[in-house]
Amino acid sequence: MAEDGTPPALETRGLTVRFGGRAVLDRIDIRIRRGETYVVMGPSGCGKTTLLKCLVRLLPPTEGSVLVDGRDVAGLGPEESDDLRRATGMVFQNGALLNSISLRENVALPMRAHLDMPPGVVEEAVRMKLAQVGLLEAADRMPAELSGGMRKRAGIARALALDPRLVFFDEPTSGLDPVTSDGMDNLVLELKAALGATMVVVTHDLPSARKIADRLVVLSRGRALAEGTWDEVQATTDPEVRGFLDRHAEPPVIGEGATPLVGAPGGMA
Ligand SMILES: Nc1ncnc2c1ncn2[C@@H]1O[C@H](COP(=O)(O)OP(=O)(O)OP(=O)(O)O)[C@@H](O)[C@H]1O
Numbered sequence: 063m064a065e066d067g068t069p070p071a072l073e074t075r076g077l078t079v080r081f082g083g084r085a086v087l088d089r090i091d092i093r094i095r096r097g098e099t100y101v102v103m104g105p106s107g108c109g110k111t112t113l114l115k116c117l118v119r120l121l122p123p124t125e126g127s128v129l130v131d132g133r134d135v136a137g138l139g140p141e142e143s144d145d146l147r148r149a150t151g152m153v154f155q156n157g158a159l160l161n162s163i164s165l166r167e168n169v170a171l172p173m174r175a176h177l178d179m180p181p182g183v184v185e186e187a188v189r190m191k192l193a194q195v196g197l198l199e200a201a202d203r204m205p206a207e208l209s210g211g212m213r214k215r216a217g218i219a220r221a222l223a224l225d226p227r228l229v230f231f232d233e234p235t236s237g238l239d240p241v242t243s244d245g246m247d248n249l250v251l252e253l254k255a256a257l258g259a260t261m262v263v264v265t266h267d268l269p270s271a272r273k274i275a276d277r278l279v280v281l282s283r284g285r286a287l288a289e290g291t292w293d294e295v296q297a298t299t300d301p302e303v304r305g306f307l308d309r310h311a312e313p314p315v316i317g318e319g320a321t322p323l324v325g326a327p328g329g330m331a
């Protein structure tokens with residue numbers, strides 16, 4: 063429970079997933095507050111995508127539970143389940159666009175499938191979503207005509223089509239150059255301000271995590287080893303967490319507080 067007595071937007075209790083007897087997620091207990099950006103970090107293969115799949119209910123837990131607004135999703139009826147699916151937007155790593163239709167049509171698709179809106183209203187809503195991710199100009203392009211960064215933005219526009227209150231991103235900055243990657247972080251921050259949605263972002267990009275996370279969790283070999291704000295997680299002494307953070311930290315830039323190796327007092331002359 064939060065201080066005001068409301069349950070977390072998302073929570074896992076003893077969440078365990080096994081593949082062929084091997085625990086890929088091992089008794090994960092996390093709490094994601096309403097309206098926060100929660101980042102899931104950890105080395106490759108530690109179970110980040112698997113956790114995301116459980117949170118969006120693409121994958122049922124082997125043991126334990128996922129709760130949305132305090133309710134176990136396993137106990138939802140078909141109608142509630144459908145409502146929750148609509149309230150959930152998922153941004154896949156590669157955008158997961160349909161290649162045979164234009165960007166505009168890709169974003170319109172979920173609206174046509176789920177909402178009873180006249181075509182003119184759909185058209186306007188699509189324009190809004192594309193404008194939100196800076197792709198209005200590219201509305202009539204086919205997915206193959208988009209750059210990697212644009213494709214990721216397009217995936218976001220589509221995930222936002224139904225005005226979700228829960229938005230999940232799998233590696234939004236992977237494969238992007240540092241400048242485009244920073245633009246993506248800014249977009250996530252803008253969306254947070256504009257939508258007020260609860261966002262869960264999987265990344266192994268430390269600078270990105272630092273920039274966007276309200277709180278974050280570090281996974282390692284299926285266990286949640288540290289959870290908290292950036293500063294709290296940085297203060298952890300757990301050797302596995304330290305190993306991950308130190309390996310992925312950016313090297314210090316000489317001249318910005320780092321000690322030069324050569325020419326320093328006591329250094330090599
Ligand atoms: N459907 C599956 N069947 C069997 N094993 C799986 C399945 N999905 C994932 N795994 C295994 O579970 C482990 C965690 O995978 P997951 O994709 O969650 O890792 P990740 O943290 O997202 O890694 P990356 O950073 O490389 O994306 C890996 O060892 C993977 O091989």
Ligand SMILES: [Mg+2]
Nearest residue numbers: 110111112232
């Ligand atoms: Mg992954």
